[in-house]
Amino acid sequence: MSAADFIEFAALFPDETVTHALVRDIELPAAAGKPSPGTFALITLDNGLDHSKPTTLGPRTLVELGKVLEGLRERAARGEIAGVGVTGKPYYLVAGADLSAVKALEKREHGLWMAQLGHDVYRTLANLGVPSFAFINGAALGGGLEIALQSTYRTMSTGAGALALPEAFLGLVPGWGGVYILPRLIGPENAVKVMIENPLSNNRTLTGPQAFELGIADALFEPADFLEQSLAWAAEVISGHVVPERGNAVDPAAPDTAARWAAAVAAGRRFVEAKTSHAAHAPGKVLDLLEANRTITQAESAELECETLAELMQTDEFRATVYAFLDLVQKRSKRPAGAPDRNLARPVTKVGVVGAGLMASQLALLFARQLKVPVVMTDIDQGRVDKGVGYVHAEVDKLLGKQRISQDAANRTKALVTGSVSKDVFTDADFVIEAVFEELNVKKQVFAELEAIVTPDCILATNTSSLSVTAMAEDLQHPERLVGFHFFNPVAVMPLLEIVRAPRTDDAVLATAFELAKALKKTGVLVKDAPAFVVNRILLRLMGEVTAAFDEGTPADVADNALRPMGLPMTPFTLLAMVGLPVAQHVQESLNAAFGDRFPVSANLQKLIDNGVKALWETAPDGTQEIPQSTLSLMSFGTSPSTGEDVLRRTQDALAQEIGLMLDEGVVAGPEDIDLCMILGAGWPMFLGGITPYLDRVGASERVNGKPFLPPGRASRPAAG
């Protein structure tokens, strides 16, 4: 086959942003006193756009690249060229397959063609008749890194970043040869790290030096003259003066390889189990291919890879992941739905934090580090104030100790955070946030005091997780200045910020809140003032169902493990212990007050709180998890146990109902914002698409609401499929 056989297929993508394969002939530099080793054809992959538009590999791009490579193969046969190189426009080798194009593949057959097209093109690259070189100047993801792997030799820039095979994260496999070549090049253990562990660890990527260290590249050069040095190195390789050493490479046929290979695959499977409970299929498929390909040829592996890709491209999981990753996290998070014109935002040059407890101290640290403006904390006595400021200073010292910040930055941040027992320090603050006890009257009193001190323009914010922002604003002279600013724990890590608009919050205040979120490197999502907003309402609805099933007599392990097929980051009871039983119960009570029986308050849970029990599960002396008899004896259970399937279905239906109601109430602009909140605020997996694509996929939306949340094709296969 040749690239030309795919022209008809490529024609299905008239809107693709084509990454062109531009070829220049370069006379290779000669060693002293020797003739030049010949002419080198250098391909630059370039879509003609600036660095904000990454180069990608769509069908038309691949056909063009394939034709160019076939032309070079002919020139090599005629003896016109001595080598071929591939590099990219600044900052990118290639960012990977064009996911928008792949997501649009309507039929399994189309996915198969796409997979075969990539293999056809890369096979040409690997069999030009002359050596091929990838000069990895920048990001190389997925199919982008596979272009490099399919080349005979690779050089790496120390300035390159975002090097990865993220397919397992996206719901695919590195099926353009990566899964076959990588374990041979860098060893099966390292290959599992790159293809499994990194993708499933928040889609971690490698830097140039790290990738070089693993053996992905043969030579490492600095960015200032990367291409010149790469070319000089290529000339040395072509003329035989340099023979790259590959210390991590393995021969699959060597006697000890089989055991190493099997052990690496087994370790990978354990990792996948721990990270996803096998709820996502793609990581397992990667390991299946890796396991199978030790003893087969590259061509045989290519066929398996194509079949697997074709299958996975048609799964809803893959499409939900692309929706979550591209449409939500990459795009929607940068343009928050409903946020007012950013030009309305006011500058924030000093921040006040009312309270000096743990949450308040975390907020002070975040504001000081990210905004680099003075932050002043207040509390009712000097001891609390000192403790809060001391916490911030200690955290800064920890960052310094880990060399995450410089001594100067540490000095600056510490100097920015001060404390006082008098709220008079807020007179020149532009933004004051409270993080005091979760009690409406306490908060209203704080705001009343603040209004007497702060300037008329000063924005007041609450970090409440369950109280009504509207009620808090009621007695204010300037209710338009109050906004909800709900962070998630731990504040430094969780990327979500629910920005709560009360009925009278004005646009300038809201615009400032969104600009502030951006400056704090958080994703702000606009939510209406409704009990527990988005993330906590959904989490507590879920925990309420599981707790209710447990209270009804379902065994703890059955109830707590029923949601495993969803692949959530932790089980409901583990989450409950992490949040803290009293906090969870407090929010549940306020939700029960607002919405009634949909949020049942568990009497068993109250008994545990009353007796100071901090978690249901405890670690037994033999290392297993168990509920101690002392805990069990505090509780009473019903006599109608459920199966795990029942609990799962019941929870799915409850979530579909709750989200349907939230959308009817206008809590957020659409199901996309619900999904964005659950991904960024609760760490729910991309392959669920957040949550609504999952509920559509399992039929819960249809069962409860009579319709899906999202139109077919948005985060799933198109209806025609």
Place this chain on the structure above:
Amino acid sequence: MSHHGSGASQRTVRDIVFVDGVRTPFGRAGEKGIYAGTRADDLIVKCIRELLRRNPSLPPERVDEVAIAATTQTGDQGLTLGRTAALLAGLPRTVPGFAIDRMCAGAMTAVTSTAGGIGFGAYDVVIAGGVEHMGNHPMGSGADPNPRFMSERLVDPAALNMGNTAENLHDRFPAITKQRADTYAVASQAKLAAAYGKGLIQPDLVPVAARKPGEGWTVHSVDEPPRPGTTMADLDALRTPFRPHGRVTAGNSAGLNDGATAAVLASAEAAAELGLPVKMRLVSYAYAGVEPEVMGIGPVPATEKALDNAGLTIGDIGLFEINEAFAVQVLSFLDHFGIPDDDPRVNRYGGAIAVGHPLASSGVRLMTQLARQFEEDPSVRFGITAMCVGLGMGGTVIWENPHHPDYSGTTSAASATEGATA
């Protein structure tokens, strides 16, 4: 810092040696040129990195100063080039740098002023060079000449245009005809082509990667300006843009070019300590001013002054590297000293008429080429590098050949030079 022992009140002048010099291939300025879209500071950075690669025994932290010249010091040639280039080249942050300007003699002045610092004991090792991207910075762009130049007739406005000053020089020396200028230019092209053929130019060139929209990356390793095979007939056909029926054409003058050069200089002691090659020893230098209207005659008084400083006569000079801004300017120099137009001591590898003249960078190109000719020809003891400078100046540097049997340098470094290693 200097490791040279000198008391607070006593100073001894130290020998200054030229260790190594490199340059980028030169390009034609403008959108079609090889460096359209390439930054000037990137060009100089490639030179500095190549110098460090070629001289691995020089610890980067031992560089005491980085002096980089440019005529237009804005944009990609702004922000104190010597310092920014040092940082961008990956030199340690402890290495300082500055920017310098004497128009065409920028790199030459970077060399002589840092050489003064070495002689005085302030530096052991320096990097000096220059860059001019005349595509990014057309000659005179952004300049705002003081109106007093005109109102008080301090300088004829025509003298701000270098082509006019070259025509003026023809007026002053009627014996220098267009015929002679063109003959000289044809020879310059031929000599450069011959030097390329013998591989005498390539070893001191730093390859430069450049990328253009719609074309992709390539790596440039040869000069773009040369027009080998140029004939008298070719030159006859060219217009005389500065005057109707004039004598100065694009063919008998240097073009508008992009490029960068850099050199390592050291005290003789530091070169010996660090095992650095000694390619030339600085004997003397001088700058002189002349009427801006005939700036091309500048090298004549500058050379007389430098010879006088060194106690030498023109007869002692065995090799000349004279910048060819205009053929008439070289010929006026040769006539003054009674040297034939085709004297084999003059510009053996051709000159700027063929290879190009990215203003502030050219001074170090002359030195690098003289150093290579010294190595080729140990019978020559002294050579000069000289150039004319806009607004009526000339600059001359006299060098001694360490390969000559009577070499006066106190230090004979182990290997005077081993040529290119790249």
